[in-house]
Amino acid sequence: DVRLSERERLLEEEFPGGSPDCFLAGYVGGLKPGKGLEMLLEAFAAFKSGTGGPGDSARLLLVGEGISREKLERQVADLGLQGEVALPGLTQRPEQYLQLLDLFVLPSYSEGVPIALLEAMSTGLACAVTGVGGMPSTLSDCGVVFDPGDTDGLSSIMADLAFDEAGRLEMGRRARVRALERFDLEIWGSRMTAVYDGLEEPA
Numbered sequence: 001d002v003r004l005s006e007r008e009r010l011l012e013e014e015f016p017g018g019s020p021d022c023f024l025a026g027y028v029g030g031l032k033p034g035k036g037l038e039m040l041l042e043a044f045a046a047f048k049s050g051t052g053g054p055g056d057s058a059r060l061l062l063v064g065e066g067i068s069r070e071k072l073e074r075q076v077a078d079l080g081l082q083g084e085v086a087l088p089g090l091t092q093r094p095e096q097y098l099q100l101l102d103l104f105v106l107p108s109y110s111e112g113v114p115i116a117l118l119e120a121m122s123t124g125l126a127c128a129v130t131g132v133g134g135m136p137s138t139l140s141d142c143g144v145v146f147d148p149g150d151t152d153g154l155s156s157i158m159a160d161l162a163f164d165e166a167g168r169l170e171m172g173r174r175a176r177v178r179a180l181e182r183f184d185l186e187i188w189g190s191r192m193t194a195v196y197d198g199l200e201e202p203a
Helices: 002-014 037-049 069-078 115-122 135-139 151-162 165-182 185-197
Strands: 024-028 059-063 085-089 103-106 127-130 144-146
Touching: 002 059, 024 037, 024 115, 037 059, 037 069, 037 151, 069 085, 103 115, 103 151, 115 127, 115 135, 115 165, 127 135, 127 151, 127 165, 135 144, 144 151, 151 165
Parallel strands: 024 059, 024 103, 059 085, 103 127, 127 144
Antiparallel strands: none
């Protein structure tokens, strides 16, 4: 199983000595204000402290770069999450990480229709996002939506999904179908072209 071997390699690289069977949540995108990553860390810490089983070995990846990196690294240390949260840096191939996660979290305070969400959905990944911008209508009932800044809500979502592998897999399957049917880049591009073609020339 290629995915399993790649996942084991990633976990050993980012979390040496950790369990290959851990619940692995993650975010892929810019590390910058407005993305809600500080709240994600708080929710992950609460999830870790409030549950047994999968929660004990759970790990979190924040993949990307940005001006919030140092602040996030300090927060990881302050929360005692060293060795349980990794910030591997910028990637040109987000799918290499997405396909290895169990849950994709996008806790932004404002968004449009982020490409990161469409990529996660098309990978067949269970997604939890905030109810802002176009994210709720994009994800629809194929994932979980929570309020911006709702630490307790996100912690509960992670706890529920950590114990429900079948539910995560079904959620990811439906998300992939929705992404491919409604947001395929070629289809989406033709729709956008039609919109622009329908605009009148300015006077």
